[in-house]
Amino acid sequence: MDYLQRYAGKKILITGGLGFIGSNLARRLVDLGAQVTVVDSLIPDYGGNLFNIAGYEDRLRVNIADVRDPYSMRALVKGQDILFNLAGQVSHMDSMLDPFTDLEINARSQLSILEACRLENPEVRIVYAGTRQQYGRPRYLPLDEEHIQAPTDVNGVNKMAGEWFHMVYHTAYGLRTTSLRLTNTYGPRQLIRHNRQGFIGWFVRLAVEGKTIQIYGDGQQLRDLTYVDDVVDAFLRVGVSDVACGQVFNLGGQTPVSLLALAQLLVRLAGRGRVELVPWPEERKKIDIGDVYSSYARIQTALGWSPTTPLEEGLRRMIEYYTEHWEHYV
Numbered sequence: 001m002d003y004l005q006r007y008a009g010k011k012i013l014i015t016g017g018l019g020f021i022g023s024n025l026a027r028r029l030v031d032l033g034a035q036v037t038v039v040d041s042l043i044p045d046y047g048g049n050l051f052n053i054a055g056y057e058d059r060l061r062v063n064i065a066d067v068r069d070p071y072s073m074r075a076l077v078k079g080q081d082i083l084f085n086l087a088g089q090v091s092h093m094d095s096m097l098d099p100f101t102d103l104e105i106n107a108r109s110q111l112s113i114l115e116a117c118r119l120e121n122p123e124v125r126i127v128y129a130g131t132r133q134q135y136g137r138p139r140y141l142p143l144d145e146e147h148i149q150a151p152t153d154v155n156g157v158n159k160m161a162g163e164w165f166h167m168v169y170h171t172a173y174g175l176r177t178t179s180l181r182l183t184n185t186y187g188p189r190q191l192i193r194h195n196r197q198g199f200i201g202w203f204v205r206l207a208v209e210g211k212t213i214q215i216y217g218d219g220q221q222l223r224d225l226t227y228v229d230d231v232v233d234a235f236l237r238v239g240v241s242d243v244a245c246g247q248v249f250n251l252g253g254q255t256p257v258s259l260l261a262l263a264q265l266l267v268r269l270a271g272r273g274r275v276e277l278v279p280w281p282e283e284r285k286k287i288d289i290g291d292v293y294s295s296y297a298r299i300q301t302a303l304g305w306s307p308t309t310p311l312e313e314g315l316r317r318m319i320e321y322y323t324e325h326w327e328h329y330v
Helices: 020-031 070-077 092-097 099-120 154-173 199-208 228-239 259-270 297-303 311-328
Strands: 011-015 035-040 061-064 082-085 125-131 176-182 184-186 212-216 225-227 248-250 274-278
Touching: 011 020, 020 035, 020 228, 035 070, 070 099, 082 099, 082 228, 092 099, 092 154, 099 125, 099 154, 125 154, 125 228, 154 176, 176 228, 184 199, 184 228, 184 311, 199 212, 199 259, 199 311, 212 259, 225 228, 225 311, 228 297, 248 297, 259 274, 259 311
Parallel strands: 011 035, 011 082, 035 061, 082 125, 125 176, 176 248, 184 225, 212 274
Antiparallel strands: none
């Protein structure tokens, strides 16, 4: 696969690089021969975890810095070939409780990063991690990139702003930016300490602990899930693709699954735990978006990407990982 060979010797900067997706991406890039620097603020509750690079500590550089600091970012982007921009606050609930912090990290700091690139390294290739949360409540399914963006929470609004900053810097300044709108990503190194960063990690924790997974309503809400290795592959394809510059791509899962079926599968794979249906809490119901799953046809046509990891296989790997490394994540 020639796109993978193109990473040998490349200088790579990953913001949010000690987090879930960032650390999996960093490890893969090191294996491909890239010179990797990961930047992370290690803010408690945001998912950054030094154990995520266990075994790779001496093979990459770690810089503990906050993307909100423009001076740090200007120094860090110098000389880099590719910037994978994954720093962000991803909790929808936290964004509603503390909207200004979400604004700082997901919108204002994105401008700091882009300004740093414009001023210090306008040739750098930039790949931004967007989210399907930007679409809000689906008007049709599967979601494609032309679907109107009407977020239902502060996080979606700020992530949309972050993406648009990347697109404006492409059209106005010629920066080579691309946004990937991620759906529910799952796999090893995901934060499982609390339930505010997506439901999958939390469901896995409850199953491994033999506890009850509570599903709201009838549990028939559909979601698509993408295994983290497949997400990493999408970033790697985009990072060395000229045709992707200035583009937005959805990622997606193989087949949508109901939350009830997903929870039952986890209980079966873990060999413990149980599933219970409960009424909707009022604050959750207000920002729920019903069924949601994305079309990845555009990136499949442009770059040949599609999800290849079956859900059961991905969840099995995830359960095995946390069973082995439990103390580093709870």
